Amino acid sequence: MRHNRRVTSTIDQDHLVRAKAATDLWRTAVVYQIYPRSFADSNGDGIGDLPGITSRVPYLRSLGVDAVWLCPFYPSALADGGYDVDDHRDVDPRLGTLDDFDAMVRALHGADIKVIVDIVPNHTSNRHPWFVQALAAGRGGPDRDRYLFRDGRGAGGELPPNDWESLFGGSAWAAAGDGQWYLHLFAAEQPDLNWENEEVRADFGDTLRFWADRGVDGFRIDVAHGLRKDLSELHLPWGEIADLMREDGSHPLWDRDDVHKIYADWRRIFDSYDPPRYAVAEASVHPARRARYAAADSLGNAFNFAMQDADWRPEDYRRVINSGLVDMINNGSTTSWLLGCHDIPRVATRYGLPLEKDRPAYQVVKTWLLTDGTTPRLDRALGERRARAAIMILLALPGTTYIYQGDELGLHEVADLPREILEDPMASRTTTEKGRDGCRVPLPWSQDGPSYGFGSRPAHLPQPDWFGAYAVSVEEADPDSTLNLYRRALTLRGHLFARTDLRWVESELSVLHFERGRGVRCVTNLGAEPVALPPGEVLLSSAPLDDGQLPGDTTVWIKTPR
Ligand code: GLC
Ligand code: CA
Numbered sequence: 001m002r003h004n005r006r007v008t009s010t011i012d013q014d015h016l017v018r019a020k021a022a023t024d025l026w027r028t029a030v031v032y033q034i035y036p037r038s039f040a041d042s043n044g045d046g047i048g049d050l051p052g053i054t055s056r057v058p059y060l061r062s063l064g065v066d067a068v069w070l071c072p073f074y075p076s077a078l079a080d081g082g083y084d085v086d087d088h089r090d091v092d093p094r095l096g097t098l099d100d101f102d103a104m105v106r107a108l109h110g111a112d113i114k115v116i117v118d119i120v121p122n123h124t125s126n127r128h129p130w131f132v133q134a135l136a137a138g139r140g141g142p143d144r145d146r147y148l149f150r151d152g153r154g155a156g157g158e159l160p161p162n163d164w165e166s167l168f169g170g171s172a173w174a175a176a177g178d179g180q181w182y183l184h185l186f187a188a189e190q191p192d193l194n195w196e197n198e199e200v201r202a203d204f205g206d207t208l209r210f211w212a213d214r215g216v217d218g219f220r221i222d223v224a225h226g227l228r229k230d231l232s233e234l235h236l237p238w239g240e241i242a243d244l245m246r247e248d249g250s251h252p253l254w255d256r257d258d259v260h261k262i263y264a265d266w267r268r269i270f271d272s273y274d275p276p277r278y279a280v281a282e283a284s285v286h287p288a289r290r291a292r293y294a295a296a297d298s299l300g301n302a303f304n305f306a307m308q309d310a311d312w313r314p315e316d317y318r319r320v321i322n323s324g325l326v327d328m329i330n331n332g333s334t335t336s337w338l339l340g341c342h343d344i345p346r347v348a349t350r351y352g353l354p355l356e357k358d359r360p361a362y363q364v365v366k367t368w369l370l371t372d373g374t375t376p377r378l379d380r381a382l383g384e385r386r387a388r389a390a391i392m393i394l395l396a397l398p399g400t401t402y403i404y405q406g407d408e409l410g411l412h413e414v415a416d417l418p419r420e421i422l423e424d425p426m427a428s429r430t431t432t433e434k435g436r437d438g439c440r441v442p443l444p445w446s447q448d449g450p451s452y453g454f455g456s457r458p459a460h461l462p463q464p465d466w467f468g469a470y471a472v473s474v475e476e477a478d479p480d481s482t483l484n485l486y487r488r489a490l491t492l493r494g495h496l497f498a499r500t501d502l503r504w505v506e507s508e509l510s511v512l513h514f515e516r517g518r519g520v521r522c523v524t525n526l527g528a529e530p531v532a533l534p535p536g537e538v539l540l541s542s543a544p545l546d547d548g549q550l551p552g553d554t555t556v557w558i559k560t561p562r
Helices: 002-028 050-055 057-063 098-110 129-137 142-146 198-213 259-271 287-294 305-309 314-331 361-370 380-396 425-429 465-470 472-477 482-496
Strands: 030-034 067-070 114-119 149-151 173-175 180-183 218-221 278-281 336-338 400-404 511-516 520-525 537-541 554-559
Touching: 002 400, 050 057, 050 098, 057 098, 057 482, 067 218, 098 114, 114 198, 114 278, 129 142, 198 259, 259 278, 259 287, 287 314, 305 314, 305 336, 314 511, 380 400, 380 482, 380 511, 380 520, 380 554, 465 472, 472 482, 482 537, 482 554
Parallel strands: 030 067, 030 400, 067 114, 114 218, 218 278, 336 400
Antiparallel strands: 149 180, 173 180, 511 520, 520 554, 537 554
Protein backbone atom coordinates (compact mmCIF):
# COMPACT_ATOMS: atom_id res chain seq x y z
CA MET A 1 0.00 0.00 0.00
CA ARG A 2 2.64 2.37 1.15
CA HIS A 3 4.78 1.53 -1.83
CA ASN A 4 1.88 2.11 -4.16
CA ARG A 5 1.19 5.45 -2.68
CA ARG A 6 4.80 6.47 -3.17
CA VAL A 7 4.68 5.45 -6.79
CA THR A 8 1.55 7.48 -7.33
CA SER A 9 3.05 10.50 -5.70
CA THR A 10 6.22 10.15 -7.78
CA ILE A 11 4.13 10.14 -10.93
CA ASP A 12 2.26 13.21 -9.75
CA GLN A 13 5.56 14.80 -8.96
CA ASP A 14 6.92 14.11 -12.45
CA HIS A 15 3.73 15.36 -13.96
CA LEU A 16 4.02 18.58 -11.99
CA VAL A 17 7.66 19.03 -12.96
CA ARG A 18 6.81 18.52 -16.63
CA ALA A 19 3.82 20.83 -16.40
CA LYS A 20 5.97 23.52 -14.81
CA ALA A 21 8.73 23.12 -17.40
CA ALA A 22 6.13 23.44 -20.15
CA THR A 23 4.61 26.54 -18.60
CA ASP A 24 8.06 28.08 -18.15
CA LEU A 25 8.90 27.44 -21.77
CA TRP A 26 5.76 29.17 -22.97
CA ARG A 27 6.43 32.15 -20.73
CA THR A 28 9.55 33.02 -22.73
CA ALA A 29 9.25 31.14 -26.03
CA VAL A 30 10.14 32.57 -29.40
CA VAL A 31 7.55 31.40 -31.90
CA TYR A 32 7.94 31.55 -35.68
CA GLN A 33 4.73 32.06 -37.63
CA ILE A 34 4.44 30.05 -40.83
CA TYR A 35 1.91 30.91 -43.51
CA PRO A 36 2.04 27.43 -45.05
CA ARG A 37 0.94 28.34 -48.55
CA SER A 38 3.83 30.79 -48.86
CA PHE A 39 6.68 29.12 -46.98
CA ALA A 40 8.12 26.33 -49.16
CA ASP A 41 6.65 24.42 -52.12
CA SER A 42 7.91 20.81 -52.32
CA ASN A 43 6.15 19.70 -55.53
CA GLY A 44 6.34 22.73 -57.80
CA ASP A 45 2.62 23.51 -57.99
CA GLY A 46 3.28 27.06 -56.80
CA ILE A 47 1.68 26.49 -53.39
CA GLY A 48 3.64 25.98 -50.21
CA ASP A 49 2.91 22.68 -48.45
CA LEU A 50 3.60 20.59 -45.37
CA PRO A 51 6.46 18.54 -46.90
CA GLY A 52 7.96 21.94 -47.81
CA ILE A 53 7.92 22.89 -44.13
CA THR A 54 9.49 19.54 -43.20
CA SER A 55 12.27 20.18 -45.72
CA ARG A 56 13.06 23.49 -44.03
CA VAL A 57 13.27 22.26 -40.45
CA PRO A 58 17.08 22.68 -40.47
CA TYR A 59 16.54 26.35 -41.30
CA LEU A 60 14.11 26.79 -38.41
CA ARG A 61 16.53 25.06 -36.11
CA SER A 62 19.41 27.27 -37.21
CA LEU A 63 17.23 30.30 -36.55
CA GLY A 64 16.87 29.12 -32.96
CA VAL A 65 13.10 29.34 -32.46
CA ASP A 66 11.31 27.33 -29.77
CA ALA A 67 8.08 26.74 -31.66
CA VAL A 68 6.25 27.31 -34.92
CA TRP A 69 2.65 28.42 -35.37
CA LEU A 70 1.06 27.24 -38.59
CA CYS A 71 -1.74 29.28 -40.12
CA PRO A 72 -4.61 27.08 -41.37
CA PHE A 73 -3.66 24.18 -43.64
CA TYR A 74 -7.14 22.60 -43.53
CA PRO A 75 -9.30 21.85 -46.58
CA SER A 76 -10.61 25.19 -47.80
CA ALA A 77 -11.72 27.04 -50.90
CA LEU A 78 -9.34 29.82 -49.78
CA ALA A 79 -12.00 32.50 -49.73
CA ASP A 80 -10.00 33.94 -46.81
CA GLY A 81 -6.54 32.42 -47.07
CA GLY A 82 -7.65 29.19 -45.38
CA TYR A 83 -9.54 30.86 -42.51
CA ASP A 84 -12.63 29.49 -44.23
CA VAL A 85 -12.33 25.92 -42.98
CA ASP A 86 -14.24 23.06 -44.64
CA ASP A 87 -13.01 20.36 -42.29
CA HIS A 88 -11.11 21.18 -39.14
CA ARG A 89 -9.63 17.71 -38.73
CA ASP A 90 -7.91 17.19 -42.07
CA VAL A 91 -5.21 18.63 -44.34
CA ASP A 92 -5.97 20.43 -47.60
CA PRO A 93 -4.91 17.94 -50.31
CA ARG A 94 -2.97 20.74 -52.03
CA LEU A 95 -0.87 21.07 -48.87
CA GLY A 96 -0.44 17.39 -48.12
CA THR A 97 -1.98 14.63 -46.03
CA LEU A 98 -2.36 13.79 -42.36
CA ASP A 99 0.68 11.51 -42.79
CA ASP A 100 2.64 14.51 -44.06
CA PHE A 101 1.45 16.39 -41.01
CA ASP A 102 2.68 13.64 -38.68
CA ALA A 103 6.03 13.54 -40.48
CA MET A 104 6.34 17.31 -40.13
CA VAL A 105 5.58 17.18 -36.40
CA ARG A 106 8.15 14.40 -35.95
CA ALA A 107 10.80 16.41 -37.79
CA LEU A 108 10.04 19.58 -35.80
CA HIS A 109 10.01 17.74 -32.49
CA GLY A 110 13.25 16.03 -33.51
CA ALA A 111 14.75 19.51 -33.83
CA ASP A 112 13.29 20.47 -30.44
CA ILE A 113 10.69 22.79 -31.97
CA LYS A 114 7.12 22.77 -30.67
CA VAL A 115 4.08 22.96 -32.93
CA ILE A 116 1.10 25.31 -32.61
CA VAL A 117 -1.88 25.01 -34.96
CA ASP A 118 -4.57 27.56 -35.72
CA ILE A 119 -8.11 26.94 -34.46
CA VAL A 120 -10.85 28.92 -36.21
CA PRO A 121 -13.92 28.64 -33.97
CA ASN A 122 -15.85 31.79 -34.87
CA HIS A 123 -16.97 30.49 -38.24
CA THR A 124 -16.72 27.62 -40.70
CA SER A 125 -16.55 27.91 -44.44
CA ASN A 126 -19.75 27.92 -46.47
CA ARG A 127 -18.68 24.51 -47.85
CA HIS A 128 -18.65 22.90 -44.40
CA PRO A 129 -21.22 20.05 -44.30
CA TRP A 130 -23.03 21.80 -41.44
CA PHE A 131 -23.56 24.91 -43.52
CA VAL A 132 -24.61 22.97 -46.59
CA GLN A 133 -27.18 21.19 -44.38
CA ALA A 134 -28.26 24.48 -42.84
CA LEU A 135 -29.02 26.01 -46.23
CA ALA A 136 -30.84 22.88 -47.36
CA ALA A 137 -32.87 22.75 -44.13
CA GLY A 138 -34.86 25.78 -45.19
CA ARG A 139 -36.29 28.57 -43.12
CA GLY A 140 -36.38 27.79 -39.41
CA GLY A 141 -35.06 24.22 -39.86
CA PRO A 142 -33.18 22.77 -36.85
CA ASP A 143 -29.98 22.42 -38.88
CA ARG A 144 -29.85 26.21 -38.97
CA ASP A 145 -29.25 26.37 -35.24
CA ARG A 146 -25.49 25.80 -35.56
CA TYR A 147 -25.25 29.19 -37.29
CA LEU A 148 -26.82 32.58 -36.77
CA PHE A 149 -29.77 32.78 -39.16
CA ARG A 150 -32.34 35.53 -38.69
CA ASP A 151 -35.39 36.66 -40.61
CA GLY A 152 -34.86 39.50 -43.05
CA ARG A 153 -36.82 42.74 -43.06
CA GLY A 154 -39.44 43.65 -45.65
CA ALA A 155 -42.56 41.69 -46.60
CA GLY A 156 -40.66 38.68 -47.94
CA GLY A 157 -37.53 39.17 -45.85
CA GLU A 158 -35.76 40.60 -48.87
CA LEU A 159 -33.76 43.05 -46.76
CA PRO A 160 -30.99 42.10 -44.30
CA PRO A 161 -32.03 42.07 -40.61
CA ASN A 162 -30.09 45.31 -39.98
CA ASP A 163 -27.25 47.50 -41.26
CA TRP A 164 -24.38 45.79 -39.45
CA GLU A 165 -21.15 45.58 -41.40
CA SER A 166 -18.64 42.81 -41.98
CA LEU A 167 -15.05 43.48 -40.87
CA PHE A 168 -14.09 42.91 -44.49
CA GLY A 169 -16.55 45.57 -45.70
CA GLY A 170 -20.13 45.36 -46.93
CA SER A 171 -23.09 43.86 -45.06
CA ALA A 172 -22.52 41.35 -42.27
CA TRP A 173 -25.56 39.39 -43.53
CA ALA A 174 -25.96 37.19 -46.58
CA ALA A 175 -29.29 35.94 -47.90
CA ALA A 176 -30.24 32.28 -47.61
CA GLY A 177 -32.71 32.84 -50.43
CA ASP A 178 -35.84 32.05 -48.39
CA GLY A 179 -36.32 35.22 -46.37
CA GLN A 180 -33.63 34.35 -43.82
CA TRP A 181 -30.13 35.75 -43.64
CA TYR A 182 -27.01 34.46 -41.93
CA LEU A 183 -24.48 36.50 -40.01
CA HIS A 184 -20.88 36.63 -41.24
CA LEU A 185 -18.59 39.03 -39.45
CA PHE A 186 -15.92 38.25 -42.04
CA ALA A 187 -16.46 37.13 -45.66
CA ALA A 188 -19.82 35.75 -46.82
CA GLU A 189 -18.02 32.41 -47.25
CA GLN A 190 -17.41 32.42 -43.47
CA PRO A 191 -20.78 31.97 -41.72
CA ASP A 192 -20.53 32.65 -37.97
CA LEU A 193 -21.21 29.71 -35.69
CA ASN A 194 -23.74 29.72 -32.87
CA TRP A 195 -21.73 28.92 -29.72
CA GLU A 196 -24.89 28.35 -27.72
CA ASN A 197 -25.37 25.20 -29.75
CA GLU A 198 -24.29 22.09 -27.85
CA GLU A 199 -23.04 20.27 -30.94
CA VAL A 200 -20.81 23.18 -31.94
CA ARG A 201 -19.20 23.19 -28.52
CA ALA A 202 -18.70 19.42 -28.47
CA ASP A 203 -17.25 19.36 -31.97
CA PHE A 204 -14.55 21.92 -31.20
CA GLY A 205 -13.59 19.90 -28.13
CA ASP A 206 -13.10 16.94 -30.48
CA THR A 207 -11.00 19.10 -32.81
CA LEU A 208 -8.70 20.21 -29.98
CA ARG A 209 -8.26 16.60 -28.85
CA PHE A 210 -7.72 15.42 -32.41
CA TRP A 211 -4.66 17.66 -32.85
CA ALA A 212 -3.41 17.31 -29.29
CA ASP A 213 -3.52 13.52 -29.71
CA ARG A 214 -1.41 13.93 -32.86
CA GLY A 215 1.27 15.59 -30.79
CA VAL A 216 0.43 19.25 -31.32
CA ASP A 217 1.78 21.32 -28.43
CA GLY A 218 -0.48 24.33 -28.61
CA PHE A 219 -3.19 26.31 -30.32
CA ARG A 220 -3.58 29.82 -31.65
CA ILE A 221 -7.22 30.76 -31.27
CA ASP A 222 -8.51 32.82 -34.16
CA VAL A 223 -10.91 35.67 -33.33
CA ALA A 224 -11.00 34.47 -29.72
CA HIS A 225 -13.07 37.48 -28.66
CA GLY A 226 -15.91 36.82 -31.09
CA LEU A 227 -17.51 33.54 -30.12
CA ARG A 228 -20.32 34.72 -27.87
CA LYS A 229 -22.88 37.12 -29.31
CA ASP A 230 -26.04 38.72 -28.06
CA LEU A 231 -28.38 39.05 -31.01
CA SER A 232 -31.33 40.20 -28.91
CA GLU A 233 -30.78 43.79 -29.99
CA LEU A 234 -30.79 43.61 -33.72
CA HIS A 235 -32.45 47.03 -33.84
CA LEU A 236 -29.22 48.73 -32.75
CA PRO A 237 -27.90 50.82 -35.64
CA TRP A 238 -24.37 49.98 -36.78
CA GLY A 239 -23.31 53.53 -35.91
CA GLU A 240 -23.84 52.68 -32.25
CA ILE A 241 -21.74 49.53 -32.27
CA ALA A 242 -19.19 50.24 -35.01
CA ASP A 243 -16.59 50.96 -32.34
CA LEU A 244 -15.67 47.40 -31.50
CA MET A 245 -13.59 47.92 -28.39
CA ARG A 246 -15.36 48.45 -25.11
CA GLU A 247 -13.99 48.30 -21.63
CA ASP A 248 -17.08 46.77 -20.02
CA GLY A 249 -17.90 43.72 -22.15
CA SER A 250 -21.21 45.23 -23.30
CA HIS A 251 -20.68 45.05 -27.06
CA PRO A 252 -23.26 42.68 -28.61
CA LEU A 253 -20.70 40.98 -30.88
CA TRP A 254 -17.24 41.24 -29.34
CA ASP A 255 -15.43 40.38 -26.14
CA ARG A 256 -18.44 39.35 -24.11
CA ASP A 257 -17.67 38.06 -20.64
CA ASP A 258 -19.19 34.63 -21.17
CA VAL A 259 -16.68 33.81 -23.91
CA HIS A 260 -14.38 32.76 -21.07
CA LYS A 261 -16.81 29.99 -20.08
CA ILE A 262 -15.92 28.35 -23.38
CA TYR A 263 -12.23 28.71 -22.62
CA ALA A 264 -12.68 27.33 -19.12
CA ASP A 265 -13.97 24.15 -20.79
CA TRP A 266 -11.06 24.18 -23.21
CA ARG A 267 -8.66 24.70 -20.33
CA ARG A 268 -9.83 21.37 -18.89
CA ILE A 269 -9.00 19.75 -22.23
CA PHE A 270 -5.59 21.44 -22.45
CA ASP A 271 -4.76 20.42 -18.89
CA SER A 272 -5.79 16.82 -19.43
CA TYR A 273 -2.59 16.42 -21.49
CA ASP A 274 0.88 15.91 -20.17
CA PRO A 275 2.41 18.42 -20.55
CA PRO A 276 -0.64 20.68 -20.71
CA ARG A 277 -1.32 22.16 -24.12
CA TYR A 278 -0.61 25.85 -24.63
CA ALA A 279 -3.01 28.37 -26.16
CA VAL A 280 -2.77 31.97 -27.28
CA ALA A 281 -5.70 34.25 -28.00
CA GLU A 282 -6.02 36.40 -31.06
CA ALA A 283 -8.28 38.93 -29.40
CA SER A 284 -8.48 42.51 -30.66
CA VAL A 285 -9.89 43.87 -27.44
CA HIS A 286 -9.52 46.93 -25.29
CA PRO A 287 -6.05 46.68 -23.69
CA ALA A 288 -7.65 46.62 -20.25
CA ARG A 289 -9.50 43.42 -21.20
CA ARG A 290 -6.55 41.52 -22.71
CA ALA A 291 -5.36 39.97 -19.47
CA ARG A 292 -8.62 38.05 -19.11
CA TYR A 293 -7.74 35.95 -22.16
CA ALA A 294 -4.24 35.31 -20.82
CA ALA A 295 -5.46 34.19 -17.40
CA ALA A 296 -4.54 30.68 -16.29
CA ASP A 297 -8.20 29.55 -16.24
CA SER A 298 -8.82 30.94 -19.74
CA LEU A 299 -6.52 30.55 -22.75
CA GLY A 300 -3.35 31.32 -20.78
CA ASN A 301 -1.75 33.76 -23.23
CA ALA A 302 -2.80 36.58 -25.57
CA PHE A 303 -1.19 38.55 -28.37
CA ASN A 304 -0.33 42.11 -27.54
CA PHE A 305 -1.40 43.79 -30.78
CA ALA A 306 -0.63 47.21 -29.39
CA MET A 307 3.00 46.64 -30.34
CA GLN A 308 2.04 45.93 -33.93
CA ASP A 309 0.07 49.17 -34.03
CA ALA A 310 2.73 51.26 -32.30
CA ASP A 311 4.81 53.77 -34.20
CA TRP A 312 8.58 53.94 -34.08
CA ARG A 313 8.48 56.46 -31.26
CA PRO A 314 9.90 56.06 -27.74
CA GLU A 315 6.63 57.10 -26.12
CA ASP A 316 4.68 54.48 -28.09
CA TYR A 317 7.11 51.74 -27.13
CA ARG A 318 7.15 52.78 -23.48
CA ARG A 319 3.38 52.82 -23.29
CA VAL A 320 2.95 49.43 -24.96
CA ILE A 321 5.67 47.76 -22.92
CA ASN A 322 4.21 49.09 -19.68
CA SER A 323 0.74 47.85 -20.57
CA GLY A 324 2.17 44.43 -21.36
CA LEU A 325 3.92 44.35 -17.99
CA VAL A 326 0.66 45.26 -16.26
CA ASP A 327 -1.01 42.35 -18.06
CA MET A 328 1.61 40.02 -16.69
CA ILE A 329 1.04 41.23 -13.19
CA ASN A 330 -2.72 40.93 -13.59
CA ASN A 331 -2.89 37.46 -15.03
CA GLY A 332 0.16 35.61 -13.76
CA SER A 333 1.01 34.79 -17.35
CA THR A 334 3.26 36.62 -19.78
CA THR A 335 2.35 38.64 -22.82
CA SER A 336 2.98 37.77 -26.47
CA TRP A 337 4.79 40.47 -28.42
CA LEU A 338 4.78 40.77 -32.17
CA LEU A 339 5.84 43.26 -34.84
CA GLY A 340 3.79 41.73 -37.61
CA CYS A 341 1.76 38.79 -38.85
CA HIS A 342 -0.13 37.71 -41.96
CA ASP A 343 -2.77 40.42 -41.40
CA ILE A 344 -0.72 43.63 -41.46
CA PRO A 345 1.82 45.22 -43.83
CA ARG A 346 5.39 44.23 -43.01
CA VAL A 347 7.21 46.02 -40.23
CA ALA A 348 10.23 47.08 -42.32
CA THR A 349 7.83 48.93 -44.62
CA ARG A 350 5.73 50.50 -41.86
CA TYR A 351 8.87 51.89 -40.26
CA GLY A 352 10.32 53.14 -43.57
CA LEU A 353 7.43 55.48 -44.40
CA PRO A 354 7.39 59.06 -43.09
CA LEU A 355 5.77 59.37 -39.66
CA GLU A 356 2.57 61.39 -39.55
CA LYS A 357 1.37 63.30 -36.55
CA ASP A 358 -2.26 62.20 -36.47
CA ARG A 359 -2.18 58.87 -38.25
CA PRO A 360 -0.36 55.79 -37.02
CA ALA A 361 2.06 54.02 -39.38
CA TYR A 362 -0.25 51.03 -39.82
CA GLN A 363 -2.81 53.37 -41.38
CA VAL A 364 -0.29 55.38 -43.41
CA VAL A 365 0.94 52.17 -44.98
CA LYS A 366 -2.58 51.27 -46.12
CA THR A 367 -2.92 54.49 -48.12
CA TRP A 368 0.57 53.90 -49.49
CA LEU A 369 -0.55 50.44 -50.64
CA LEU A 370 -3.48 51.96 -52.52
CA THR A 371 -0.91 53.89 -54.59
CA ASP A 372 0.91 50.60 -55.30
CA GLY A 373 3.71 51.79 -53.09
CA THR A 374 4.56 54.99 -54.91
CA THR A 375 3.40 57.71 -52.47
CA PRO A 376 4.82 58.68 -50.04
CA ARG A 377 8.34 57.51 -50.78
CA LEU A 378 9.47 54.42 -48.87
CA ASP A 379 12.97 54.56 -47.37
CA ARG A 380 13.75 50.86 -47.49
CA ALA A 381 17.08 51.02 -45.68
CA LEU A 382 15.65 53.12 -42.86
CA GLY A 383 12.72 50.74 -42.42
CA GLU A 384 15.02 47.73 -42.23
CA ARG A 385 17.32 49.47 -39.81
CA ARG A 386 14.44 50.33 -37.48
CA ALA A 387 12.92 46.85 -37.79
CA ARG A 388 16.28 45.39 -36.69
CA ALA A 389 16.41 47.71 -33.71
CA ALA A 390 12.79 46.86 -32.91
CA ILE A 391 13.16 43.09 -32.86
CA MET A 392 16.05 43.46 -30.43
CA ILE A 393 13.70 45.35 -28.10
CA LEU A 394 11.04 42.65 -28.35
CA LEU A 395 13.53 39.86 -27.80
CA ALA A 396 14.81 41.59 -24.68
CA LEU A 397 11.35 41.88 -23.13
CA PRO A 398 9.88 39.43 -20.65
CA GLY A 399 7.28 37.28 -22.39
CA THR A 400 6.81 35.42 -25.62
CA THR A 401 7.83 36.84 -28.99
CA TYR A 402 6.25 35.91 -32.29
CA ILE A 403 8.21 36.35 -35.52
CA TYR A 404 6.33 36.45 -38.80
CA GLN A 405 8.00 34.46 -41.58
CA GLY A 406 10.24 36.67 -43.72
CA ASP A 407 10.65 39.39 -41.10
CA GLU A 408 13.90 37.63 -40.15
CA LEU A 409 15.07 38.49 -43.68
CA GLY A 410 14.03 42.15 -43.36
CA LEU A 411 11.52 41.62 -46.18
CA HIS A 412 9.34 44.52 -47.26
CA GLU A 413 5.69 44.56 -48.19
CA VAL A 414 5.06 43.83 -51.87
CA ALA A 415 2.98 46.85 -52.79
CA ASP A 416 2.50 46.58 -56.53
CA LEU A 417 0.65 43.27 -56.88
CA PRO A 418 -1.90 43.82 -59.66
CA ARG A 419 -5.46 44.08 -58.33
CA GLU A 420 -6.75 41.27 -60.52
CA ILE A 421 -4.54 38.65 -58.90
CA LEU A 422 -5.18 39.60 -55.27
CA GLU A 423 -6.45 36.71 -53.15
CA ASP A 424 -7.61 38.57 -50.02
CA PRO A 425 -11.39 39.14 -49.71
CA MET A 426 -10.61 42.46 -48.07
CA ALA A 427 -9.42 43.70 -51.45
CA SER A 428 -12.51 42.55 -53.34
CA ARG A 429 -15.06 43.63 -50.71
CA THR A 430 -13.79 47.21 -50.38
CA THR A 431 -12.16 49.92 -52.43
CA THR A 432 -10.43 51.45 -49.43
CA GLU A 433 -8.10 48.49 -48.78
CA LYS A 434 -5.63 46.71 -50.98
CA GLY A 435 -5.69 43.81 -48.57
CA ARG A 436 -3.13 41.54 -46.99
CA ASP A 437 -1.51 39.74 -49.92
CA GLY A 438 1.55 41.98 -49.89
CA CYS A 439 2.90 40.34 -46.74
CA ARG A 440 1.94 36.83 -47.90
CA VAL A 441 4.13 36.63 -50.98
CA PRO A 442 6.15 33.37 -50.87
CA LEU A 443 9.58 33.52 -49.24
CA PRO A 444 12.79 33.82 -51.27
CA TRP A 445 15.20 31.02 -50.38
CA SER A 446 17.79 31.52 -53.12
CA GLN A 447 18.92 34.40 -55.29
CA ASP A 448 17.56 33.06 -58.57
CA GLY A 449 15.19 30.48 -59.94
CA PRO A 450 11.56 30.68 -61.07
CA SER A 451 10.40 31.40 -57.51
CA TYR A 452 13.67 32.20 -55.74
CA GLY A 453 13.97 28.70 -54.33
CA PHE A 454 10.41 28.65 -52.94
CA GLY A 455 9.66 25.86 -55.42
CA SER A 456 10.61 24.72 -58.88
CA ARG A 457 7.94 26.82 -60.61
CA PRO A 458 6.49 30.32 -60.18
CA ALA A 459 4.73 30.97 -56.88
CA HIS A 460 0.97 31.50 -56.40
CA LEU A 461 1.59 35.20 -55.74
CA PRO A 462 4.30 36.72 -57.95
CA GLN A 463 7.55 37.68 -56.22
CA PRO A 464 9.14 40.99 -57.26
CA ASP A 465 12.65 41.25 -58.74
CA TRP A 466 14.08 42.70 -55.55
CA PHE A 467 13.20 39.51 -53.59
CA GLY A 468 16.44 37.80 -54.68
CA ALA A 469 18.53 40.23 -52.64
CA TYR A 470 16.69 39.13 -49.47
CA ALA A 471 17.00 35.41 -50.12
CA VAL A 472 17.99 33.14 -47.26
CA SER A 473 21.10 31.95 -49.14
CA VAL A 474 22.23 35.56 -49.70
CA GLU A 475 21.69 36.55 -46.09
CA GLU A 476 23.32 33.41 -44.74
CA ALA A 477 26.52 34.43 -46.53
CA ASP A 478 26.46 37.99 -45.17
CA PRO A 479 27.54 38.28 -41.53
CA ASP A 480 25.74 41.63 -41.18
CA SER A 481 22.44 40.46 -42.63
CA THR A 482 19.16 40.71 -40.77
CA LEU A 483 19.00 36.91 -40.72
CA ASN A 484 22.33 36.66 -38.93
CA LEU A 485 21.29 39.37 -36.47
CA TYR A 486 18.17 37.33 -35.63
CA ARG A 487 20.24 34.19 -35.17
CA ARG A 488 22.69 35.88 -32.81
CA ALA A 489 19.91 37.60 -30.90
CA LEU A 490 17.99 34.34 -30.44
CA THR A 491 21.08 32.52 -29.19
CA LEU A 492 21.89 35.27 -26.70
CA ARG A 493 18.33 35.76 -25.55
CA GLY A 494 18.15 32.33 -23.98
CA HIS A 495 21.17 33.14 -21.80
CA LEU A 496 20.43 36.75 -20.99
CA PHE A 497 16.73 37.15 -20.51
CA ALA A 498 15.38 34.03 -18.89
CA ARG A 499 13.66 35.81 -16.02
CA THR A 500 10.58 38.02 -16.13
CA ASP A 501 11.77 41.17 -14.38
CA LEU A 502 12.23 44.52 -16.10
CA ARG A 503 13.49 47.81 -14.68
CA TRP A 504 13.35 51.08 -16.60
CA VAL A 505 16.54 53.13 -16.53
CA GLU A 506 16.16 56.88 -16.76
CA SER A 507 17.30 58.23 -20.12
CA GLU A 508 16.91 61.02 -22.64
CA LEU A 509 13.51 61.26 -24.27
CA SER A 510 14.58 59.68 -27.54
CA VAL A 511 16.10 56.68 -25.78
CA LEU A 512 14.45 53.52 -24.48
CA HIS A 513 16.55 51.95 -21.78
CA PHE A 514 15.73 49.02 -19.51
CA GLU A 515 17.59 46.49 -17.44
CA ARG A 516 16.86 42.78 -17.25
CA GLY A 517 18.29 40.26 -14.85
CA ARG A 518 21.79 40.84 -13.59
CA GLY A 519 23.04 43.99 -15.22
CA VAL A 520 22.01 43.25 -18.79
CA ARG A 521 20.52 46.24 -20.47
CA CYS A 522 18.69 46.94 -23.69
CA VAL A 523 19.26 50.47 -24.97
CA THR A 524 17.58 51.86 -28.10
CA ASN A 525 18.11 55.23 -29.69
CA LEU A 526 14.87 56.04 -31.53
CA GLY A 527 16.08 59.52 -32.43
CA ALA A 528 18.30 60.63 -35.29
CA GLU A 529 21.37 61.94 -33.40
CA PRO A 530 23.91 59.60 -31.77
CA VAL A 531 23.80 59.40 -27.97
CA ALA A 532 26.29 58.29 -25.33
CA LEU A 533 26.29 54.61 -24.42
CA PRO A 534 26.21 53.45 -20.82
CA PRO A 535 29.47 51.78 -19.76
CA GLY A 536 29.74 48.04 -20.25
CA GLU A 537 30.40 45.30 -22.74
CA VAL A 538 28.32 45.51 -25.92
CA LEU A 539 26.96 42.02 -26.51
CA LEU A 540 24.98 42.73 -29.64
CA SER A 541 24.15 45.76 -31.72
CA SER A 542 21.52 46.12 -34.45
CA ALA A 543 23.84 48.44 -36.44
CA PRO A 544 27.54 49.43 -36.21
CA LEU A 545 28.32 51.84 -33.38
CA ASP A 546 29.37 55.36 -34.21
CA ASP A 547 32.73 56.08 -32.60
CA GLY A 548 31.65 54.45 -29.35
CA GLN A 549 28.27 56.19 -29.46
CA LEU A 550 24.84 54.74 -30.09
CA PRO A 551 23.65 55.98 -33.50
CA GLY A 552 20.00 56.71 -34.30
CA ASP A 553 17.58 53.83 -34.90
CA THR A 554 19.85 51.34 -33.20
CA THR A 555 19.51 48.93 -30.28
CA VAL A 556 22.34 47.46 -28.21
CA TRP A 557 22.38 44.81 -25.54
CA ILE A 558 25.00 45.71 -22.95
CA LYS A 559 26.41 43.95 -19.94
CA THR A 560 27.04 46.67 -17.39
CA PRO A 561 29.88 46.33 -14.86
CA ARG A 562 28.75 45.41 -11.34
C1 GLC B 1 -8.06 36.39 -38.00
C2 GLC B 1 -7.00 35.96 -38.95
C3 GLC B 1 -7.29 36.56 -40.29
C4 GLC B 1 -8.65 36.10 -40.76
C5 GLC B 1 -9.72 36.37 -39.72
C6 GLC B 1 -10.99 35.63 -40.00
O1 GLC B 1 -8.05 37.75 -37.76
O2 GLC B 1 -5.73 36.31 -38.47
O3 GLC B 1 -6.31 36.25 -41.23
O4 GLC B 1 -8.99 36.74 -41.94
O5 GLC B 1 -9.31 35.96 -38.44
O6 GLC B 1 -10.84 34.26 -39.74
CA1 CA C 1 3.09 22.53 -53.32
